[in-house]
Amino acid sequence: MVPSFALALDADTPLNSWLMRVHNASKQQTYTGTFVVSSGSNLASAKIWHVCDGAQQVERVEPLTGVPRATYRRNDRVVTLYPLSKVAIIETRDSLGLFPGLLKSTDVNIADHYLFKDLGAERMAGFDADGVGLAPKDAWRYGYRVWSEKRTGLVIQVQTIDANGRVIEQSAFSELQLDAPVKMAQLVEQMENTKGYRVDRPSLRTVTPKSMGWGLTIPVAGFRQVGCYSRPSVKPQVKPEPAAAMMQWIFTDGLATLSLFVEDFDLQSQQREGSIDTGGATQILTRRVSDWWVTAVGEVPLTTLRAFVVALERNK
Amino acid sequence: MSTKWGSGGKTDHETSMTQSSSTANDQVSALMDGELQGSEREAAIVALLGDPDATQAWHAYHWVGDALRSEELAAGAQDLRFLAKLEMLLSQETKVSLVEMPDKAVVLSADTKHHTSANSDRFRWRMAAGGAMTVALAVLAVFVGWVDPWQTNVPMAVPMAAAPQKLQNPVTDTVAADGMIRDPRLDQLLSAHQQLGGHSALQMPSGFLRNATFDAKGR
Numbered sequence: 001m002v003p004s005f006a007l008a009l010d011a012d013t014p015l016n017s018w019l020m021r022v023h024n025a026s027k028q029q030t031y032t033g034t035f036v037v038s039s040g041s042n043l044a045s046a047k048i049w050h051v052c053d054g055a056q057q058v059e060r061v062e063p064l065t066g067v068p069r070a071t072y073r074r075n076d077r078v079v080t081l082y083p084l085s086k087v088a089i090i091e092t093r094d095s096l097g098l099f100p101g102l103l104k105s106t107d108v109n110i111a112d113h114y115l116f117k118d119l120g121a122e123r124m125a126g127f128d129a130d131g132v133g134l135a136p137k138d139a140w141r142y143g144y145r146v147w148s149e150k151r152t153g154l155v156i157q158v159q160t161i162d163a164n165g166r167v168i169e170q171s172a173f174s175e176l177q178l179d180a181p182v183k184m185a186q187l188v189e190q191m192e193n194t195k196g197y198r199v200d201r202p203s204l205r206t207v208t209p210k211s212m213g214w215g216l217t218i219p220v221a222g223f224r225q226v227g228c229y230s231r232p233s234v235k236p237q238v239k240p241e242p243a244a245a246m247m248q249w250i251f252t253d254g255l256a257t258l259s260l261f262v263e264d265f266d267l268q269s270q271q272r273e274g275s276i277d278t279g280g281a282t283q284i285l286t287r288r289v290s291d292w293w294v295t296a297v298g299e300v301p302l303t304t305l306r307a308f309v310v311a312l313e314r315n316k
Numbered sequence: 317m318s319t320k321w322g323s324g325g326k327t328d329h330e331t332s333m334t335q336s337s338s339t340a341n342d343q344v345s346a347l348m349d350g351e352l353q354g355s356e357r358e359a360a361i362v363a364l365l366g367d368p369d370a371t372q373a374w375h376a377y378h379w380v381g382d383a384l385r386s387e388e389l390a391a392g393a394q395d396l397r398f399l400a401k402l403e404m405l406l407s408q409e410t411k412v413s414l415v416e417m418p419d420k421a422v423v424l425s426a427d428t429k430h431h432t433s434a435n436s437d438r439f440r441w442r443m444a445a446g447g448a449m450t451v452a453l454a455v456l457a458v459f460v461g462w463v464d465p466w467q468t469n470v471p472m473a474v475p476m477a478a479a480p481q482k483l484q485n486p487v488t489d490t491v492a493a494d495g496m497i498r499d500p501r502l503d504q505l506l507s508a509h510q511q512l513g514g515h516s517a518l519q520m521p522s523g524f525l526r527n528a529t530f531d532a533k534g535r
Contacts, residue, residue, distance in 0.1 A: 078511075093511055227512060250512055259509040282506065295502075297509040 015116040018132065019254075022146070025153035028052050033125070033176035034064075039169040039280035051182040058187045072191030079191045088197040091204075110254040113137050113222040114144075122147060124156045125176040134255065139163055140220045140304045141256050142281060152178065160281040160299065169281035205230045212247045213315045214262065219307040222253040233263050251298075251308065258298025260308060265293040275302050285309060 030052055036045040046063040059073040071080045073093075080089040119131030129147040136143050143161040148154060157172035207230045209215060218224065227250040246263040265288055276284040285296040285305040289312060296305040346352050347360045 091511070229512070231508065248508060248512070250509075257509075259505075259512070261505050261508070276502070278506070282509075284502065284506075295505055297505055 015111045015114070015134075018116070019110065021153040022148050022155050025148070026050075026155060027057050028054075029152050029154050029178065030180060030182055031154065031176060031178050032180040032182060033173045035061075035171065036174045037169070037171045037280070042279050045174070049180070049182045049187060051184045051187065053184055056184075058184050058191075060187050060190070070190075072187065074188060074191065079194070081191075081194070081197065086197050088194040088199045090194075090199060090201050109222070113141065113253060114255065119145060119147075121150070125173045127156060127176065127178075129156050138221075139301065140307075141222075141253060141300055142168070144255065149176075149178070154178070163301065203232065207247070209247070209249055210315065212245075212262070214247065214249070215313045215315055216249070216260075216308070216311050217313075218251070219311040220253075220304055223251045223258075224253075226250050226252050226257075256299045258296060258300055258305060258308060260312065261295040261297065262289075262312070263293050265291050275305075290314065 030050060032049045033047070034045060035048050036043060038044075044063065044065050046061050048059065048061050050057065050059045052058075056075050057073075061071045061073075063069065067082060068084055069080055069082045071078065073079075076092055078091045078093050080091075082088070113136065115133075115135040115137060117133040117135065119133050122129050122131055124147050128150040130150055131145060131147045134144040134146065142163075145157075145159040145161065146155060147157040149156055154176075156176065157170065159167045160169040162168050207228055209225075209228050212228070212230065216225075227248075229248045229250075230245045231248055233244045233246045244264050246261055249260045249262070251258050251260075271286060271288075271293060273287050274285070276286070278284060281299045283298060283300065283302050283305055285302060287294050287296075287309050289309070292314075294309050294312065296309050298305055343360045343363055347357065347364065352360050
C-alpha cells in the first residue's frame with residue numbers, strides 16, 4: 001500500500017518515477033466510476049469497475065454509448081461480450097503492463113522529449129489532484145496535462161494538447177469511488193460465462209518486420225519499435241478467398257504510440273490516399289507504397305505519421 | 317444506455333439554429349436530390365442564395381463530397397492541388413535520419429504544422445461546431461450515407477446546380493453510434509492499434525478505458 005504523502009513536484013522529481021507511480025496506481029488500486037472521453041463535440045462514456053487484490057487485477061468496462069457490450073480484463077486476458085448478438089471476443093493483450101520494461105530500455109527517454117512541469121493542485125471528481133504538464137520539446141508529438149489523485153496517484157484526467165495549445169481530446173472520470181467494494185470473484189464469473197455465445201478468438205502472430213519483408217530507419221527521435229504482428233486482413237471478403245495477412249508494426253516514445261498497418265494493395269478496393277480526422281487525438285494516414293497499402297494510425301501529429309510511412313522500406 | 321452525447325455539447329443557440337434551419341435543410345436537400353423542377357427549382361435556388369446558412373450547408377456538402385470523389389473540383393481545386401504538392405514535398409523533406417532530428421526551431425516543422433492545420437481543417441470529416449457549420453453538419457449527417465470515402469468510382473463532380481448521384485445502398489453503418497463518420501474497416505484498424513498500445517505510460521487506465529469506450533461498433 002502506498003502511504004499517503006504530498007507529491008513533491010519540484011524540478012528534482014524525475015519524470016520517470018512520477019510516471020511509474022501513476023502507472024502502478026492504475027493497476028493496484030480498487031475503484032469504480034464513470035469515465036468520459038470527449039473530443040470536439042463527440043462524447044463517449046463508460047462505467048468501470050477495477051479491482052486488484054495484489055496478485056491479479058480484474059476490470060469491467062461497460063460503455064454507455066454504442067452497441068451494448070462489456071469488456072472484461074483479467075491481467076492480460078481480455079473478453080468482450082456482446083449480449084445482443086451473443087458474440088464473445090477473447091484475446092490476450094500482452095502489451096498491457098509492458099510500460100515498466102519500456103522505461104528501463106535505453107532508447108526511450110521520455111525526459112529527452114517532454115518537459116515536465118507542475119500545474120498545481122485541483123479538485124477533480126471530488127478528489128484532490130496534482131496536475132502535471134508534459135510539454136513536447138518538438139513538433140513531432142502532442143502534449144499532455146495529467147491530473148492524478150493526490151493520495152494514490154490514480155490518473156483522474158488526461159488532456160491531449162496539440163501544437164496550438166488546443167485540447168484535442170480529454171479522458172476523465174466524471175465520478176470516482178476509491179476502494180469501492182467490488183467483488184473480484186463476481187467479475188471473473190461474469191467474464192468466463194460465455195455459455196450461449198459464439199466465441200471468436202482473433203489470431204495474432206508475433207513476427208519480425210524482416211520476415212514480412214520490411215525495414216525502417218526510425219525517423220523520429222525517442223521512438224522505438226515495440227511489436228510487430230501478422231493479423232488477418234480486414235478487407236471485406238467479397239469472394240471466398242483466404243484473408244491475406246496484414247502486418248501491424250508498433251512504435252512508441254513512451255507516451256504516444258503509432259501503428260503502421262501494411263497490406264497488399266488491392267486495385268479493386270479503390271481506396272483513397274490521404275489523412276482522416278477521427279475527431280480525437282488519433283490521426284490516420286493512408287498511402288500506397290508500390291504494391292502495398294499502408295495505413296498509419298497514432299496519437300501523434302500527421303507529420304510524424306508521414307515521416308514513418310516515408311521511412312518504410314521494402315527489403316531487397 | 318441513452319446518453320445523448322451527440323447533442324451534449326450544443327448550446328441553446330446552436331440547437332435553436334439547427335431547428336430553425338431545418339426548412340433551409342429541406343430545400344437544400346430537395347435541390348440536391350433533383351426533386352425540384354422548373355420554377356420550384358428556381359425559387360429554391362434563389363432562396364438558397366439568399367440564406368447564408370443554407371448556402372454554407374450547400375458548399376460544405378459539395379466541398380466534402382467532391383473532395384472525396386475526385387481531384388477535379390468546381391471549387392477548392394487549387395487547395396487540393398496545393399495539398400497534394402505539399403504532401404509530396406513533406407514526404408520528401410521529412411525523410412531525415414535520426415541524427416539530423418529537427419527540433420522546434422527548424423522552420424520546416426513549424427511551417428508544415430501551420431500549413432497542414434490550416435488546410436486540413438477544410439477537409440475534416442467533423443467540422444468545428446457552431447453557427448452555420450452546425451447546419452452544415454446536420455445536412456451532412458443526412459447525406460453522409462451517399463458518400464463512401466473508400467469508393468472513388470463514384471461519378472466525377474458535377475456542376476453545383478445538378479444533383480449528385482445517390483448510391484444504390486447507402487451504408488447505414490457508416491455513421492457509427494457515436495456519430496463518427498467511419499469506415500468499418502478503418503474502425504477495425506483503429507481498434508487493433510489501440511488494443512496493442514499498452515506500452516504508453518498513459519495507457520492505463522485512460523488509454524485502455526478510452527479504447528474500450530470507443531470499441532469498434534457491432535460484430
